[in-house]
Amino acid sequence: MKITVKPSTTTINKTGAWRTNRPKFMHDKCTACAICSRLCPEGIIYQTDQTNAIGKKYFECDLTYCKGCGLCATECPFKAIEMELDEK
Numbered sequence: 901m902k903i904t905v906k907p908s909t910t911t912i913n914k915t916g917a918w919r920t921n922r923p924k925f926m927h928d929k930c931t932a933c934a935i936c937s938r939l940c941p942e943g944i945i946y947q948t949d950q951t952n953a954i955g956k957k958y959f960e961c962d963l964t965y966c967k968g969c970g971l972c973a974t975e976c977p978f979k980a981i982e983m984e985l986d987e988k
C-alpha cells in the first residue's frame with residue numbers, strides 16, 4: 901500500500917476539504933519583501949502585477965494548493981497576512 905506521494909506533486913494535488921484555516925493577504929500592508937514566498941512549503945506564494953497603496957507589487961497565494969499551515973502569516977514581518985477560518 902502506498903502511504904506517500906511522489907516529490908514535487910504539490911501543484912498536481914489540490915488541497916482537499918480538510919483545510920481548517922487559510923491565509924488572507926492584506927495587500928496594502930505588503931512591502932514585497934518576499935519572505936513569505938521563500939518560506940511557503942508548498943511554493944505557491946507569488947508576486948502579482950498589482951501595485952498597493954505604498955507603491956509595492958503585493959504578494960498573493962494560490963489557495964487551490966494552500967495547505968493552511970500558517971507559516972506565511974507567522975513569519976511575515978509586516979503582519980500583512982492573517983489566518984482566517986476557511987468557510988466551505
Ligand code: SF4
Nearest residue numbers: 930931933934936976
Ligand atoms: S512576507 Fe509579508 S510583507 Fe513580505 S512579501 Fe510576504 S506578505 Fe508581503
Ligand code: SF4
Nearest residue numbers: 940966967969970972
Ligand atoms: S498557509 Fe502555508 S501553504 Fe498556505 S500559503 Fe501560507 S505557508 Fe503556504
